[in-house]
Amino acid sequence: MDIRVQEAAFDLGDEARAFAARQSGMGAVVTFTGIVRDVGGRLDVMEIEHYPGMTERALTKIAQEARARWSLGDVLIVHRYGRLRADETIMMVATAARHRADAFQAAQFLMDYLKSRAPFWKKEHGRDGAAWVAARDEDEAALDRW
């Protein structure tokens, strides 16, 4: 299990390749990547704040829960904080399993929980000023299916 919270950019290809390379006997690797979205060309900077200490604990707990529910070989979570620009990579998860169903479902579970249970907050700085991104009801509702 590899969980990283960092300000620095990371290379999706390098991370995915390294993750896949250190598995053995795993027939499936699923990756998900979150990217800064600029709706309407108004975004200047996406600022991501987090709660050092709790963030790592929360992510570890979510990853452990995924490992308890599905048959997984490994889990990777990388999440950035700081000031990001449109189209930059915010975060990624990767799961490795013998079979794809476990890898897909676990990745989706990780994302659903990470969205509303890991202490990150986004603030959009744009042409029209700055505003905190509000949590969406759908994100909270997404947890019910698990």
Added chain:
Amino acid sequence: MDVLYFAWVRERIGHPRDRVDTQAATVRDLVEELRAREDRYAAAFADLTALRVAVDQELTDFDAPLAGAREVAFFPPMTGG
């Protein structure tokens, strides 16, 4: 104990943490004490449904006991991913 604020809660209060001497039994009692401090605290804690709380870095609710707690954090619903 240390009381931490994040995102717009931090902005509304004007700083990221307070060192608080309190006998508050629950998070809700602590919120009442903070509200009484100054207007900006009252504004930040005006609507508890808009807030989440963690005690010693574990998400909990406003009725959680504070006995032995070292760190309490207040923040809006999280928006990771």
